[in-house]
Each structure stands twice: as C-alpha cells, then as structure tokens.
Amino acid sequence: MSYIALVTxxxxxxxxxxxxxxGALGFELVxxxxxxxxxxxxxxxxxxxxxxxxxxxxxxxxxxxxxVGAQTGGRVGFFLHTEDFARDHERMRAAGVRFLEEPRxxxxxxxxxxxxxxxxxxxxxxxx
Numbered sequence: 001m002s003y004i005a006l007v008t009x010x011x012x013x014x015x016x017x018x019x020x021x022x023g024a025l026g027f028e029l030v031x032x033x034x035x036x037x038x039x040x041x042x043x044x045x046x047x048x049x050x051x052x053x054x055x056x057x058x059x060x061x062x063x064x065x066x067x068v069g070a071q072t073g074g075r076v077g078f079f080l081h082t083e084d085f086a087r088d089h090e091r092m093r094a095a096g097v098r099f100l101e102e103p104r105x106x107x108x109x110x111x112x113x114x115x116x117x118x119x120x121x122x123x124x125x126x127x128x
Contacts, residue, residue: 003051003052004052005052005053006043006052006053006054006055007052007053007054007055008054008055008057009054009055009056009057009071009120010057010058010059010064010067010068010071011056011057011058011059011068011118012058012059012065012068012118013058014032014040014042014056014058016117017042017056017117018032018042018044018056020116020117021044021054021056021116022044023095024092024095024096024097024117025046025080025092025095025097025116026046026047026091026092026095027044027045027046027047027054028044028045028046028047028048029042029043029044030043030044030045030053031043039057039058039060040058041055042055042056042057043055043056044056046080068118069116069118069119069120070119070120071120072120072121074121075121076113076121076122076123077120077121077122078116078120078121078122078123079122079123079125080122080123080124080125081125081126081127082124082125082126083126084126085103085109085110085124085125085126086110088124089103089112089124092114092124097114097115098114098115099112099113099114099124100112100113100114100115100121101113106128107128108127108128109125109126109127109128110125110126111123111124111125111126112124
C-alpha cells in the first residue's frame, strides 16, 4: 500500500462545499464528474499538492445528513499543513473562515483550530 488517496467528507450540497473548499480554503478542484444518477464524483485537494484529496459526497439520506459536520464526533478530524502559517491564517480569515481560537505556538509548531462550513474541526498547522 502506497498512500491514502481520498478521504470522504459527507456534505449537504456539492456546490456550496466546492465554493468553501476552493474559495475560502484555496483548494483546487481535481475532478467533478456527473455520475448520471444525480450524484457527482467531486474531488478537491490543497492547491499544488498531489497527496490525499477530499471526496465531497452529498448526503443521500437522513442518516448521512445527520453526520454532516459531525463526522469526527466534535474532535479535530482534519489537519491542513502549511509552510507559512501567518500568510495562510490571514488569507483564510479574510475569506471568512471561522477560527475557534487564536494561533498557538507549541513545541510541534504553530496551530489554530478552524471550522469548515458545516462545523467539522480542522487544524491549520505549520510543523516546527
């Protein structure tokens, strides 16, 4: 096994999720393919990377809809690494990303927790 290619993130709506991830977070759209049954195969990932991407999967029923924004039980579930914490923190704040705390400088690096548009928690992290 070489690497994890995709992680599924259940979303309420494809287009609102795309607007957030490509706009506010600056991710790139890798693929958006109509599957012919009303669903789409939508993949985004941090711009300029070739690693793990997010498969944005629209909730199909009430059970899946209930998990939107709570896929990790309220814990930080996603870790977005950066090489320039101050730059990316400021750009994301200016784009309307909601940070839950002020930046912290820990032994492992600079970090701040933010929420995506559904309430999933992420770390913006520049490793030491």
